[in-house]
Amino acid sequence: MAREYPVEPYRIKAVEPIPVTTRAQRTQALGRAGYNTCLLRADEVTIDLFTDSGTNAMSDRQWAAMMVGDEAYCGSSSFYRLEDTVARYYGYPELIPTHQGRAAENILAQCLIRPGHHIPGNMYFPSTRVHLERNGGIFHDVIIDEAHQPDADVPFKGNVDPDKLHKVIAEVGADNIPLFWIHATVNMAGGQPISLGNLAEVREIADHHGIPVILDAARAVENAWFIKCREPGQADRTVADILRNICDLTDGATMSAKKDSFANIGGWLGVRDPSLAEAARGLVVVYEGMHTYGGMAGRDMEAIATGIEESVREENISARVGQVEYLGEKLLDAGVPVVRPIGGHAVFLDAGAILPNIPRDQFPAQTLIAAIYQVAGVRGVERGAVSAGRDAVTGENHYPELELVRLAIPRRTYTQSHLDAVAAGVIDLYNERHHITGGLRFVHEPPTMRFFQARFEPVNGALL
Numbered sequence: 001m002a003r004e005y006p007v008e009p010y011r012i013k014a015v016e017p018i019p020v021t022t023r024a025q026r027t028q029a030l031g032r033a034g035y036n037t038c039l040l041r042a043d044e045v046t047i048d049l050f051t052d053s054g055t056n057a058m059s060d061r062q063w064a065a066m067m068v069g070d071e072a073y074c075g076s077s078s079f080y081r082l083e084d085t086v087a088r089y090y091g092y093p094e095l096i097p098t099h100q101g102r103a104a105e106n107i108l109a110q111c112l113i114r115p116g117h118h119i120p121g122n123m124y125f126p127s128t129r130v131h132l133e134r135n136g137g138i139f140h141d142v143i144i145d146e147a148h149q150p151d152a153d154v155p156f157k158g159n160v161d162p163d164k165l166h167k168v169i170a171e172v173g174a175d176n177i178p179l180f181w182i183h184a185t186v187n188m189a190g191g192q193p194i195s196l197g198n199l200a201e202v203r204e205i206a207d208h209h210g211i212p213v214i215l216d217a218a219r220a221v222e223n224a225w226f227i228k229c230r231e232p233g234q235a236d237r238t239v240a241d242i243l244r245n246i247c248d249l250t251d252g253a254t255m256s257a258k259k260d261s262f263a264n265i266g267g268w269l270g271v272r273d274p275s276l277a278e279a280a281r282g283l284v285v286v287y288e289g290m291h292t293y294g295g296m297a298g299r300d301m302e303a304i305a306t307g308i309e310e311s312v313r314e315e316n317i318s319a320r321v322g323q324v325e326y327l328g329e330k331l332l333d334a335g336v337p338v339v340r341p342i343g344g345h346a347v348f349l350d351a352g353a354i355l356p357n358i359p360r361d362q363f364p365a366q367t368l369i370a371a372i373y374q375v376a377g378v379r380g381v382e383r384g385a386v387s388a389g390r391d392a393v394t395g396e397n398h399y400p401e402l403e404l405v406r407l408a409i410p411r412r413t414y415t416q417s418h419l420d421a422v423a424a425g426v427i428d429l430y431n432e433r434h435h436i437t438g439g440l441r442f443v444h445e446p447p448t449m450r451f452f453q454a455r456f457e458p459v460n461g462a463l464l
């Protein structure tokens with residue numbers, strides 16, 4: 001049974017028209033974009049579920065805060081407000097502002113990772129993996145096996161498997177591990193959370209070997225909500241308290257403020273160790289800007305500080321995750337194979353199960369998302385072999401177990417009728433799936449993060 005649609009804890013004050021297109025226009029747009037939804041123009045998309053990153057609706061309070069942004073080059077008071085707010089809610093005393101999350105990853109990776117280093121993590125995010133590989137590091141996925149199984153309905157699919165972690169440490173030696181990189185929630189596993197109990201276990205292993213734990217905090221508030229709802233003994237705690245607990249178990253965090261914090265741009269690196277902070281400040285001035293703005297305008301820092309305060313309010317986070325669950329359960333009810341449990345920021349369609357006749361080297365998820373756009377005008381993104389790229393050493397395609405399409409829901413942006421339209425479009429396509437008899441092949445394949453700019457053509461000349 002589909003869950004009830006949550007009552008949004010806000011009302012609409014400004015509206016933005018959305019483009020309406022015909023199927024013929026979309027077919028043409030898709031060809032122009034090389035069957036890559038990343039290359040569609042936004043004005044060709046009716047409902048844009050490409051990402052929940054930077055696409056959120058800001059509140060009137062955030063817009064108002066932007067007017068008081070202090071644009072001083074040095075020592076902006078907006079920086080100090082952000083620093084105080086991060087310290088209060090996330091608990092990291094040293095704050096290095098960056099223009100978005102991957103810039104924080106860049107700086108942290110340059111500070112800590114050297115050739116020959118090994119970095120265990122609960123699955124990878126593409127930008128994180130690129131940064132650690134560019135600095136000579138090798139990534140090891142130590143997430144539990146269930147995370148790779150779309151049907152495994154377990155509450156904390158983002159958990160680390162301690163045995164896998166011990167095995168990596170035994171194989172490469174603790175001295176060659178500069179950090180554990182822990183995601184909360186795990187985007188590539190389907191927006192799945194890690195439990196507090198598991199994170200505490202990771203902390204213990206890290207302490208035993210003297211290895212720092214770094215958190216990818218982009219969606220840690222959503223993770224905290226799942227902990228409150230699912231982890232025994234946590235129901236009576238506030239989300240803010242649980243968020244702080246997550247962070248207290250780590251030594252630092254890279255943050256994309258474009259997710260949980262509702263901002264359109266921005267990020268930060270938060271750490272405890274003053275010498276690491278000093279090294280990071282040395283790099284932020286090279287890549288981003290002064291260490292008191294780091295690639296953001298003062299007004300951006302104000303929007304983030306207000307966004308952080310709003311993000312932990314229970315009515316906001318419960319409606320946000322409830323909206324995602326509403327769409328996911330609607331699709332499940334119609335029999336569409338979807339990753340379970342439904343994640344915090346997105347519904348992930350199991351493209352491998354929907355298009356079992358398309359071979360992996362014809363990219364079933366890329367094919368599915370192109371077809372969904374063509375049929376429904378909805379834009380999602382591939383999270384499968386195209387996103388996984390090629391092995392840095394052998395040059396072979398990575399074929400991750402998960403071959404998914406992600407429909408990410410921007411926060412506070414779409415209404416119930418939008419999500420109903422998305423569900424109807426995806427269900428229509430699911431019922432038409434037998435008409436898709438061939439997948440896609442590369443026409444242009446960029447060497448780095450290929451999914452953004454790759455171009456494809458249908459192996460059969462047309463998709464549908």
Ligand code: F0G
Pocket residue numbers: 050051052053100101102103125127183187216218255256257258266267
């Ligand atoms: N970490 C995670 C878990 C992310 O999902 C992202 C971005 C980043 C880091 C990088 O942050 O974009 O501010 O540089 N994810 C977006 C997405 C792009 O669509 O999932 P950024």
